Amino acid sequence: MKKILVTGGAGYIGSHTLIELIKAGFEPVVYDNLSNSSPIAIERVEKIVGQQISFIKGDILDVELLKQTFKEHNFFAVIHFAGLKAVGESVSKPLKYYENNVTGTINLLNVMQEFACQNIIFSSSATVYGNPETLPITETAKRSCTNPYGQTKLTVEYILEDLCKSSQFNAISLRYFNPIGAYETGTIGEDPNDIPNNLMPYISQVAVGKLEKLSVFGDDYDTVDGTGVRDYIHVVDLSKGHVKALEYLVTKDGEKVGFDPVNLGTGNGTSVLELVNAFIGATGQAVPYVMTGRRAGDVASCYASCDKAKTVLNWTAEFDIKRACVDTWRWQSHNPNGYKS
Ligand code: NAD
Ligand code: UD1
Numbered sequence: 001m002k003k004i005l006v007t008g009g010a011g012y013i014g015s016h017t018l019i020e021l022i023k024a025g026f027e028p029v030v031y032d033n034l035s036n037s038s039p040i041a042i043e044r045v046e047k048i049v050g051q052q053i054s055f056i057k058g059d060i061l062d063v064e065l066l067k068q069t070f071k072e073h074n075f076f077a078v079i080h081f082a083g084l085k086a087v088g089e090s091v092s093k094p095l096k097y098y099e100n101n102v103t104g105t106i107n108l109l110n111v112m113q114e115f116a117c118q119n120i121i122f123s124s125s126a127t128v129y130g131n132p133e134t135l136p137i138t139e140t141a142k143r144s145c146t147n148p149y150g151q152t153k154l155t156v157e158y159i160l161e162d163l164c165k166s167s168q169f170n171a172i173s174l175r176y177f178n179p180i181g182a183y184e185t186g187t188i189g190e191d192p193n194d195i196p197n198n199l200m201p202y203i204s205q206v207a208v209g210k211l212e213k214l215s216v217f218g219d220d221y222d223t224v225d226g227t228g229v230r231d232y233i234h235v236v237d238l239s240k241g242h243v244k245a246l247e248y249l250v251t252k253d254g255e256k257v258g259f260d261p262v263n264l265g266t267g268n269g270t271s272v273l274e275l276v277n278a279f280i281g282a283t284g285q286a287v288p289y290v291m292t293g294r295r296a297g298d299v300a301s302c303y304a305s306c307d308k309a310k311t312v313l314n315w316t317a318e319f320d321i322k323r324a325c326v327d328t329w330r331w332q333s334h335n336p337n338g339y340k341s
Contacts, residue, residue: 001027003073004246005117007060007108008081010037012190013123013176015045016183017079017239022049024243029073031066032082033059036193038339044187060104063111070115077119077249078112079242080105083152087127087297088197090149101152102159109163119249120160121242124173124261126231126302128154135269136305139175139261146297161259170257172245177231177265177304179238181324182331189331190235191338200232200324203276204332207285214287216272218294223301227272231265231303234319234327238264244315265304266317275321282325 004021008014009030015037021028030042030053042055058065060082083101084090090097105122112118129137130144145151160171180200182189195211196202205211219226241264249257270278276287309315335341 001025002076002250003027003029005029005031005069005073005075005078006081007031007078008083008123010034010039010041010055011081013179013235013238014081015041015188016235017081017242018045018053019048019183020236020239020243021246022051024247026243026246029054029056029069029075031056031058031060031069033057036084038191040339041188041191048183048185048187060108061100063107066107066111067114070111070117075115075117077121077246078108078117079121079246080108081123083123085149086197087147087149090152091147094148097148097152102155105156106159109159113167113169118167118169120169120171121245122156122160122171122173124157124175125150125153126175126177126263126265126304128157128175129302131299132302135301136267136303137263138305139263139308157261164259168256170249170252171259172249172257173259173261174241174245175261175263176238177233177263177302179235180232181234181236181319181327183236184327184330186327186330186334189328189335189338199230199272199275200328203279203287204328206287206289207279207283207329208332208336210336212288214276214289215292216276216289217292217298219291220294221300223271225271225273228298229269229271229301229303231268232270232275232321232324233264233266233317234324237317237319241309241313241315244313248313260312262309262313263304263306264309264315265306267304267306269301269303270321278321279325279329282322283329285329
């Protein structure tokens, strides 16, 4: 059984990925400092999969603990979720973001190199495409970023590219579009610390009565109804994409893959109002909203070309928006205060 180090494995996407890894026969070891997650997420995953999961409370800035972890385990690969992701905070505290996301990743890569673990799957983001020139966005599109969070993702991609050129390292950079939804049990899901920045958790917190109303950021974009269009992907589909990426590396074992970016999205664009209406239709809940001005840094439309994921990884998203709304609501209504409920 191949061991996989999962940094940030207690977080939203990480916790869902643990389930798919175990289902596929991999043995995950979680390394997370719990700065944006709860140990309850791991306990809930253990209940879902019916087995214990190795967990190390550790920071990727702690090189000694990283070394100790690699000494104790022989990892086939690392899935590197650990990172800070709040765009607004990254603007006010850029050093915190560069240190955590870039220095932390360099530490991890140094230790991987020292212990001859040369396969990494990196959590990148559609944010690296900035304001896309053409849609759907392919992996060869020009990259640019408008905020420090995005810059950290882009910087790590450049580092991985250089490292892969100079060595036997393989790096699959999974560029996520907009992850939403939750596991079907309703026991794990997205648990934002403060008022959510992202659309889906905001909608579900309005529906559950924690927030009064949704502000729709702009209705004058050149889109189907004037509101922003994104590619919302169910977190379970996204998690399965990580397993497919790992399996790809397993089949290529020994053969050099190098740096390979792959979009994980559905290929479908959904507007803000379409998502709100899908949520209302799927759950029967009211979601009051008001139209407000555009949010700084937002683009009109962003959705993926998923051809490469299909041809290279043999992966396609299966769940639709309706399913994601139902699953989000099950999680939110059963856990109105997230893991604190
Ligand atoms: P999350 O905050 O729920 O999970 C990240 C996890 O990393 C958390 O458990 C946190 O405690 C941990 N972590 C942060 N810094 C750490 C450090 N220095 N050492 C050890 N652990 C640390 O976020 P998520 O939504 O699950 O996102 C996972 C990854 O995917 C992140 O890198 C994020 O930037 C990226 N991503 C997320 C989205 C999204 O919309 N959720 C989109 C694109 C990319
Ligand atoms: C945002 C980040 C992006 C990050 C991604 C995942 C910005 C500018 N972009 O992307 O860098 O990778 O989250 O964390 O912050 N919306 C509303 N009302 C709300 C919230 C959102 O109308 O309360 C709209 C937005 O204007 C957008 C859509 O909903 O049109 C989706 O927003 P969001 O969920 O924040 O994702 P992104 O903007 O795609």
